[in-house]
Amino acid sequence: MSQMSESADRGPVDGIPVDPIALDPIPVDPIPVDPNPAGEATELRRLHPATPVLNGWKYFALVVAIVGQEAVRDLDFRLFGIQMVAAVVLGVVLGSFSWWFTKYRIEGEELRIESGFLFRRSRRIRIDRLQAVDIVRPVMARLLGVAELRLEMAGGGKTEAPLAYLTEPGAQKLRAELLARAAGLAADTPEAPERQLVAVPPGVLLASTVVSAPFLTAALGFVVVAATTTVVREMVGLAFLIPWALGGLGVVWRQFVSEFGFTVSESPDGLRIRKGLLDTWAQTVPPGRVQGVEIEQQLLWRPKGWVKLSVDVAGYGGKGNQEGQTASTLLPVAPWPVARALLERVLPGVDVDGVERVLAPRRARWLRPIGWRYLRHGADDRVFVTDTGWLTRRTAVVPHGKMQSVRITQGPLQRRLDLATVHLDTPVGPVNAVALHRSSQVARELAEAQAERSRQARRAAGPERWMQAQLPRE
Amino acid sequence: MDSLFAPPGERWQPVSPRLRSLRRALLAFWLGVGGLAGGVAIGVLLNWWLAAGAVVVAAGAFAWGWWLVGRNWESWGYAERGDDLLVTHGVLFKTLVVVPYGRMQFVDVTAGPVERKFGIATVQLHTATPATDAEIPGLTPEEAERLRDRLAALGEARAAGL
Structure with missing residues (x-):
């Protein structure tokens, strides 16, 4: 099929030999051949008509929870029924309004989204600035065959441009078009081919969750309460036991369900992450959008050598919110060699183990009696690396070119010990590259050196439209 | 000046002394209002000797704050x-x-x-x-x-x- 040859135009997937002639037609001009200039020919499109029903569903559940309590208390189910009907009608009517007024269209280099009926909002999003494109399908949406498309942009902790809901093929088509335009290719370029790099087996996922800190804490609490209850022979304890057990199981369940069937693939459009048992996620993070990587190893993961990888992608947001945390997971659990291989695909040419580390000076023990032995930092010509953590070990990796700023801070205790802390600031996310408690001289030198390294790295950085890079992919 | 926060060149570009004036004025305002109100309240409710004490404390706080503001201004x-x-x-x-x-x-x-x-x-x-x-x-x-x-x-x- 002609699609095959066209998809090869997207450049080589490493490992798959590509005929060099096939690489030639990559357009280099900033504005690619657009069959539909400025998008004038197309109408503003609406979202899928099932949207009000799906959005109403969430509020419906909330109303049931609130009104239902009252109904149970007053034993007045007739009123409850009326309220339910009213809630459904109101929800669908309001949802329909919002659906009717929400429209979108691609206009040249921008995606335009119109929304709101009381407060109108017209938003234009520069497609080449997109940081990630995710297709999220909650269970209810899957039943109806629709999906939510999320465009992640830098700035703002929440998704700035969610398009909920589109038909599944529609969402995929739009994603392909957005990615093609962001890459600097013609809009009708088909979806790039991909190659699977890692798949997380369900058994490993379950086992890693069971030996993780949140579950163990819950389990320990359960055992303590159970033991106390048995010894004291008071039934009161049972009231704590059940929620505790549910809480512990809930942690495992949530983790397992959200990260079930986790796969990471590589394509010329970047990384593709798929996961989820009930709600499914398909994320695409284009090349050069990863701002930093965190490698985390919990205490009981050590015998197996398991690690978790999380990434900073501008727009995915921080650890504070659950969604951001879910989205930032690059690999929930894998043995280190597998994770390292993946890391080399994400940050090409980076060898984390090979970066020489420096230990914090011995006098840091006054501030970190145990942890000081695990405070390390190091840098090579590509990345800056810090290690921290006694029980749970965390390694932060930040490419020099991605650093936003570098800070030195020093508190009064640190000053007495002639220590200082160096922070490498990255967009909000799990990566926390902080070289704690360095000697003052090292800290200042490090900050100066990082500023210089980042300057050089930025100069060598590829363009935002990644397909316009004619550089060899190392 | 320690080398950790040493300027890259000759010296740091300082910020305007007006910032110091502003902060001192704000300090004087709030301590003045607080000290007076506190002093009057204590004087009316308890006795005027304690009230005088409160005013002295406010004055002391003002002197200290004056010095802190100056130090902080210099650090910028x-x-x-x-x-x-x-x-x-x-x-x-x-x-x-x-x-x-x-x-x-x-x-x-x-x-x-x-x-x-x-x-x-x-x-x-x-x-x-x-x-x-x-x-x-x-x-x-x-x-x-x-x-x-x-x-x-x-x-x-x-x-x-x-």
Whole structure:
């Protein structure tokens, strides 16, 4: 099929030999051949008509929870029924309004989204600035065959441009078009081919969750309460036991369900992450959008050598919110060699183990009696690396070119010990590259050196439209 | 001056002394209001000797605050280098931030009513992360404007993708 040859135009997937002639037609001009200039020919499109029903569903559940309590208390189910009907009608009517007024269209280099009926909002999003494109399908949406498309942009902790809901093929088509335009290719370029790099087996996922800190804490609490209850022979304890057990199981369940069937693939459009048992996620993070990587190893993961990888992608947001945390997971659990291989695909040419580390000076023990032995930092010509953590070990990796700023801070205790802390600031996310408690001289030198390294790295950085890079992919 | 927070060149560019005046005026205002109100309340409810004590305490706090404001003002400094802006501040908790111009997303110049009265403004540099703490208070409006324009121009010239 002609699609095959066209998809090869997207450049080589490493490992798959590509005929060099096939690489030639990559357009280099900033504005690619657009069959539909400025998008004038197309109408503003609406979202899928099932949207009000799906959005109403969430509020419906909330109303049931609130009104239902009252109904149970007053034993007045007739009123409850009326309220339910009213809630459904109101929800669908309001949802329909919002659906009717929400429209979108691609206009040249921008995606335009119109929304709101009381407060109108017209938003234009520069497609080449997109940081990630995710297709999220909650269970209810899957039943109806629709999906939510999320465009992640830098700035703002929440998704700035969610398009909920589109038909599944529609969402995929739009994603392909957005990615093609962001890459600097013609809009009708088909979806790039991909190659699977890692798949997380369900058994490993379950086992890693069971030996993780949140579950163990819950389990320990359960055992303590159970033991106390048995010894004291008071039934009161049972009231704590059940929620505790549910809480512990809930942690495992949530983790397992959200990260079930986790796969990471590589394509010329970047990384593709798929996961989820009930709600499914398909994320695409284009090349050069990863701002930093965190490698985390919990205490009981050590015998197996398991690690978790999380990434900073501008727009995915921080650890504070659950969604951001879910989205930032690059690999929930894998043995280190597998994770390292993946890391080399994400940050090409980076060898984390090979970066020489420096230990914090011995006098840091006054501030970190145990942890000081695990405070390390190091840098090579590509990345800056810090290690921290006694029980749970965390390694932060930040490419020099991605650093936003570098800070030195020093508190009064640190000053007495002639220590200082160096922070490498990255967009909000799990990566926390902080070289704690360095000697003052090292800290200042490090900050100066990082500023210089980042300057050089930025100069060598590829363009935002990644397909316009004619550089060899190392 | 210790070498950790030493200026990159000759010396740090200081911020306007008007910032110091503003902070001292605010201090005097709040301590004056608080001291008077407290003194009168204590005098009416308890006795006037204690009230005199409260006023003395307020005066002492004012002297101390005067000195703290001065120290804090002295700690502020910034320097423009070829490729990055350096800002330092803090007495007890010191900070030095190096922001490459190419990392800048936007620059803010703000001046509240009191700041305007004193003829100063604040310039803040924003990058893609809120962790970057590059704020310079107490610039004269001309300097703030100059810095803003220069930063904007340099930011554009050296702009790098995220």
